[in-house]
Amino acid sequence: MVPVPRSLLEGDAPVVAPLLLNKLLAHGACVGRIVEVEAYRQDDPASHTFRGMTPRNAVMFGPPGHLYVYFTYGMHYCANVVTSPEGIGAAVLLRALEPVDGIELMRARRGDRVPLSDGPAKLCQALAIGPEHNGADVCLGRQVRLLDDGMPPPDEPLVGPRIGISRAVDVPWRFRVPPGQIRHDRR
DNA sequence: GGAACGATCTGC
């Protein structure tokens, strides 16, 4: 069980995104395996950074390996991992986790609703990721951390268009672990 | 200053 090195995260978002599949996202005692992600690049009309840097998206223009947490629809938080070098704004949205550890706590935070973490806002709620984690370094193993337990990314991830956007709707930058290959335990 | 719109989720 080792931290994901920053060098793995710095690169073209649609290339890095599938590499995050099967990595672990941890916060305190709660751990989930990343099973669905989406890539967002600066030259991408669907990206928050498409029109340049603003106070909200500033973290995406910072160094790779930091969490970009944004508030949306007046009630939800979503989390991304920054994948671009400083000065460029790109990130990978974490869309779904398979719960691994701390499931009882995740269930309680979700108000006993199931599933626990199969959406970008649900996984933030289950792991108690919020605005206080915007900018957090997931490679340093402090609060929210990105870990590798030796489970490699899938050889052939499912690929398709991104969900819930209104621009660049056909760009196939959504990546999933195929059903049947999802592991709910740790190595 | 104001209006429109979300990288969503839930319950009907």
Next chain:
DNA sequence: CAGATCGTTCCC
């Protein structure tokens, strides 16, 4: 399928 609910962005 519509409502919740409010920060961000953009236009005047």
